[in-house]
Amino acid sequence: MLKNYFKIAIAVLKRRKFFTFISLFGISFTLTILMVTAAFIDKLVNDNYPDRKRERSLYISGLEQRGKESMNGSSLSYYFLTHFIGSIKTPVKMAFSTSSDGTNTYINDKKIAISYKYVNNEYWEILEYDFLEGKAFTKQQIDNAERVTVISDDLKKAYFGVDAGPVVGKYIEADNVKYRISGVVKSVPSTAHKFFSDIYLPYTVSKSSYKNKDYGGPFSVILLAASKEDVPKMKKEFDQMAKKIPMSDKQYDHLNIHADSYLESYVRTGNEQRSGMAYAIIALVSFGLLVTILPTLNLVNINITRIMERSSEIGVRKAFGASSKTLVYQFIIENMILTFIGGIIGVVLSVISLKLINDAQLIANLNLGLNFTVLFCALIMCVFFGLLSGVYPAWRMSRLNVVTALKAQ
Structure with missing residues (x-):
């Protein structure tokens, strides 16, 4: 038929x-x-490049404080993520980084627009970038505020030339500061905004102070559980901790902060009372x-x-x-x-x-x-x-x- x-x-x-x-x-x-x-x-x-441990991770992009006549939303401060988020026990690692910001660099009178972000050492342990040369900077280098950097393959080609040989140990200038290159990674598309950058720097070399005790700051966080099965436990512990966070100012009476799956974090809107899904x-x-x-x-x-x-x-x-x-x-x-x-x-x-x-x-x-x-x-x-x-x-x-x-x- x-x-x-x-x-x-x-x-x-x-x-x-x-x-x-x-x-x-x-x-x-x-x-x-x-x-x-x-x-x-x-x-x-x-x-999932470079975020290959996504099923074991939760993502925290920011917080929001609300009052009857006021509202304040922002990313997280170093104080907030170490004092509050760092207090929970389930995560085995905590990566934090700033969003990509832009600056210019010059080589042979040629201007190159670049993006940069600041990260901690566990950023490299949670996220699995493909290193084409060298390796990530270490915790000791971060603690010593050494001016070292990991750069993307695209920036290497733009700055040193397409036919450039190994560049580990060489210096690259960004925002009038010279950084020694410790590694070169496979480039990330700009659509992966959580992980994209041309250069990655130790958060301790940031020109702005990261030691204030405000809640708001430049950082977002990735929490890594020991296994996929521990993720619900980690989320529950995070939510319990979040309920105990005091307001930073008397004008606020409610604080919203969420540890999301990757997709939820990607579509979360400015209204932090609900997911953007x-x-x-x-x-x-x-x-x-x-x-x-x-x-x-x-x-x-x-x-x-x-x-x-x-x-x-x-x-x-x-x-x-x-x-x-x-x-x-x-x-x-x-x-x-x-x-x-x-x-x-x-x-x-x-x-x-x-x-x-x-x-x-x-x-x-x-x-x-x-x-x-x-x-x-x-x-x-x-x-x-x-x-x-x-x-x-x-x-x-x-x-x-x-x-x-x-x-x-």
């Missing part, structure tokens, strides 16, 4: 080639947009509906036109005993075949589009690709697209009166 439906579907598609082209173009173009978007989101969410899901669903609704309506109209052209065929089949259910089933199968052909074209166009995007290096070090997750999303969209655009026309077809359909002959 399915084989016959397939033959009929191909014959129908060949009958009106212009309508077929319009349908396939709408389906494949829509799926290409959705697949490229899915590949980008998948890269943001699932790429719901907003992210709503935004993605709204985008998907916005992209698919117009092509779907267009395909529905084309399918209805096709049905009206086949009214005599439908009338004859009904006259010879074909049930409405059988006709609906046949038309939905035909529409699904059309959709999957468009889906195959969409996959090919997506591969081409992703290659062009990667070659253009619109975002440095961000290489997008199709994997099982993205292809599964494409399959779901094909099924959704096929059903959504086929059910109503099929229902219209099933309602055709036999006499009226035969008169259309």
